[in-house]
Amino acid sequence: MESVRIRRELLEYLLELAREFYPNEFAGFLREKDGVFEEVLIAPNPHFGRSSAFFDTWMLPYDESIKGTVHSHPGPNPWPSEADLHFFSKFGGVHLIIAYPFTENSVRAYLSNGERARLEVVD
Incomplete structure (x- = not known):
């Protein structure tokens, strides 16, 4: 299983968001x-709605440091939906899903093909 590394400070901020x-x-x-x-x-x-989040990727600045996405699920299911998998395949990189109750244990990382990755928190 591939590993994804994230700073603890960023993970805590994402959970708060x-x-x-x-x-x-x-x-x-x-x-x-x-x-x-x-x-x-x-x-x-x-x-940002109750069942989806939408943004126009064409509005993003050119930024080679952008290597992944993150989004939350208001319910306890941390698995990607069909729409998530479609987006993953188009955008590429690593994708984090933060499920309710928004704790470190409810975060999952996925690769662009939908395969799960290990999330490693670093200080």
Whole structure:
């Protein structure tokens, strides 16, 4: 299983975002530096609803450090939906899903093909 590395500070911030947007989903793009996800970028003009999050990827700045995405699921299911898998295949990289109750144990990482990856939290 491939491993994905994320800074603890970023993971805690993402968990807080998921709690703040609840009961709606939230979504963002993950910036990577030296193999570790360190920042989140919220796309311009997003729509965060109860059953989906939408943003226009054409509005993103050109940024080679964006290597993944993150979004929350307001329910306890951390598995990607068909729409998630379709997006994963188009955008590529690594994708995090944060499920309710938005704790470290409810975060799952996936590769662009939908395969699960191990999430490694680093300080």
